[in-house]
Amino acid sequence: MVIPLFPPAVGGAENQASLLARQLGHMGVEVTVLTRKLEDTQIEESIGPNSRVLRLPAVSSGQFLWRLMRYLGRRANGCDVLHFHTLDSPLLAALVPRLLHRRPVVAKVTRSGPCGPIDVLAGGRGLRRLRWLLLRRSVDRFVAVNEESRSELESAGVDWSRIASIPNGVDVSATTSPSENRVGLRRELRLPPDAFIGTCVGRLIPRKRFEWAVEAWKQLVSEDPRPRVLLILGDGPERGRLESKAATLRDRGLVRFMGQVSRETVIKLLSGSDCFVLPSESEGLSNALLEAMAAGAVPVVTRIRANLGIVSDRENGIVFDRRGELAPALAWLEDHPESLSRLSKQARETINSRFSIDCVGARYLQLYQSLMTGLETRQRSS
Numbered sequence: 001m002v003i004p005l006f007p008p009a010v011g012g013a014e015n016q017a018s019l020l021a022r023q024l025g026h027m028g029v030e031v032t033v034l035t036r037k038l039e040d041t042q043i044e045e046s047i048g049p050n051s052r053v054l055r056l057p058a059v060s061s062g063q064f065l066w067r068l069m070r071y072l073g074r075r076a077n078g079c080d081v082l083h084f085h086t087l088d089s090p091l092l093a094a095l096v097p098r099l100l101h102r103r104p105v106v107a108k109v110t111r112s113g114p115c116g117p118i119d120v121l122a123g124g125r126g127l128r129r130l131r132w133l134l135l136r137r138s139v140d141r142f143v144a145v146n147e148e149s150r151s152e153l154e155s156a157g158v159d160w161s162r163i164a165s166i167p168n169g170v171d172v173s174a175t176t177s178p179s180e181n182r183v184g185l186r187r188e189l190r191l192p193p194d195a196f197i198g199t200c201v202g203r204l205i206p207r208k209r210f211e212w213a214v215e216a217w218k219q220l221v222s223e224d225p226r227p228r229v230l231l232i233l234g235d236g237p238e239r240g241r242l243e244s245k246a247a248t249l250r251d252r253g254l255v256r257f258m259g260q261v262s263r264e265t266v267i268k269l270l271s272g273s274d275c276f277v278l279p280s281e282s283e284g285l286s287n288a289l290l291e292a293m294a295a296g297a298v299p300v301v302t303r304i305r306a307n308l309g310i311v312s313d314r315e316n317g318i319v320f321d322r323r324g325e326l327a328p329a330l331a332w333l334e335d336h337p338e339s340l341s342r343l344s345k346q347a348r349e350t351i352n353s354r355f356s357i358d359c360v361g362a363r364y365l366q367l368y369q370s371l372m373t374g375l376e377t378r379q380r381s382s
Contacts, residue, residue, distance in 0.1 A: 002093070003085040004064060006035035006053060010260060011203070012287040013110045016168050017085045018047065023169070023361035025051030029368075032079070034071065036064045061089055068093040077101040081368045086110065087117040087135065094138045104371035106164075107139045112148040112306055113282030115207070122156035132156070140371055145285040148305035164367050167309075169360030170290045170351050174267055185272030189229060189256075196228040196334045199273040199297060201266060201288035202280075204236030209302075211238075212279035214246045214255060216327035220334075221254055228334070230255045230277075231269055270295035274340060275333055279326060283307065290355055293317070293347035298340055300329050310355070314339075316346035 003017045021031045025048045037043060037055035046052050056071065058064035068090055076082065076097030083106040084091045097103040109117060121132035136157060141164050144150040153163050186195050198217070202208050210232060217230045232242070232255065239257065249255040258269070266288075270276060276292030276299050283289075283306040290310070293299055299317035301307040311317040318329045333340050 001031060001033045001083045001085060002068065002090055003033065003035050004061065004088060004090055005038070006033055006055075008041065009038060012168075012284070013085055015263070015287055016110075019169060019171060019357055020361060020364065021051045021053075022048040023357045024365065025049045027361055027365060029365065034068060065089050065093060069096050072097045073100060076103050079103060080372050081106060083364075083368075084108065084139075087121065089131075091135055091139075092131070095134065098138050104140045104368075104374070105138060106141050106143060106367065106371070107135070108143040109145065109149040109153065109284070111282065111284035112144075112146060112152055113304065116149075116152070116282060116284070118149070118152040118156055122152075141367060143367075146306045146309040148309075149284065164363075166360060166363045166367070167355055168285045168287055168290060169357035170287075170294045170355050172294050172352055172356045174263075181268055181272035185269065191229060192227045194227070196226065197231065197273045198228070198275045198277050198300075198330065199231045199233065199269055199292070200277050201233045201270070201292070202278075202286075204232075204234055204238040204242060206238060207281050208238075209279040209281055210242055211245055212323050212326055213277045214242060214249070215323070216277075216330055217246075217255055218249060219327040220330060221249065224331070226334070229253065231258055231273070232256070233258045233261055233266055233269065235260045267291065267295055270297045273297040275300050275330065277326070277330075278302065278307065279323075280304065280307075285309065290351060294351040294355075296344040296348050298333060298343045298347060300326070300333070310350065314343075316350045317343060 001017060001021060005014055007014050007018050021033050024031050031051040033053045035055055037057045041055055044052060044054050056064060056067040058067055072093055073096045081104050082094060082097055084094060085108050087107060087109060091107055094105045098105055121128055141162055142153050142158055143164050143166050144153060145167050150163050150165055154160055186193055200210050200213050204210060243257060246255040270292045276297040278286060278289055278301045280302060285306060289299055299311050301311050301319055303319045303321050311319055313319040320326055320329050
């Protein structure tokens with residue numbers, strides 16, 4: 001597996017790569033993750049049965065690409081499949097093992113929509129367009145995490161037979177029943193037992209549009225004085241602007257910026273929350289959304305194709321279209337506790353039946369095996 005950054009670096013793609021590597025290791029697959037060495041990390045470490053991380057020293061993405069190409073040129077013949085968790089420049093290294101060793105290459109599309117990797121590469125000009133043409137020829141299977149990604153790949157010239165639809169996965173064993181954490185979280189936050197809690201999780205960047213959540217919370221508070229709090233988990237360049245927008249609410253403890261917290265803390269806070277708010281303008285398949293639903297937090301999400309692949313309005317969550325619709329959606333949830341309980345249960349069931357890492361790991365293993373079988377067949381015929 002190849003990914004530019006890997007935990008302890010924080011991010012959805014990084015967490016998914018780590019989760020999948022560990023799951024495949026438990027299934028008996030020998031996994032080596034190649035990534036850049038970060039400060040205070042080891043060159044090599046085990047992350048579970050049959051799974052290890054090898055960090056290549058590199059001070060820039062260009063140097064990482066060079067070291068990656070050298071490594072794969074020498075060692076790729078010893079692996080069965082190369083799985084890239086990115087369409088960024090490291091994927092260019094796939095040309096080396098593909099030409100020298102004829103190793104099958106898998107590349108995952110982590111995000112769809114405007115400014116996503118397919119939009120940037122296939123819709124670009126000059127060197128970007130040339131890079132896309134090279135990558136398109138060097139990849140045996142593209143993994144689309146949602147239907148929007150599949151459609152974008154097909155529009156960019158990738159034949160449907162070379163696209164595998166495999167969603168992101170969730171370690172459902174790491175989640176707990178919402179009822180186990182509701183009382184404890186409200187006590188910890190010094191809130192009444194019936195307080196309404198909403199949570200946002202993610203990088204504080206423009207496309208996440210967390211200011212919509214802050215504005216909606218302001219509207220709720222102005223219209224109804226009931227106890228409630230909005231938790232914002234994560235950090236990023238938008239934090240200062242968001243804190244300024246939420247200044248009065250923050251001073252009253254109604255909006256709380258928690259910063260970057262551990263995954264265990266994220267799960268605990270989500271499982272004690274009533275709802276999870278995701279106002280993004282574009283996503284791949286949000287890890288935070290999957291984890292929130294697994295924890296029983298009712299998803300309140302924008303109507304974008306990435307979200308609609310998992311959330312059905314008023315069936316296992318709430319879908320809204322425009323900025324001004326978020327506050328009424330939250331108010332409806334707060335006013336209908338029986339519906340909130342039903343949606344929470346259905347959200348958990350959706351994850352357990354379709355998005356558990358056990359199911360996702362099995363689908364990846366099937367994909368790898370089919371590529372290996374195809375390679376053996378071609379080698380025998382030649």
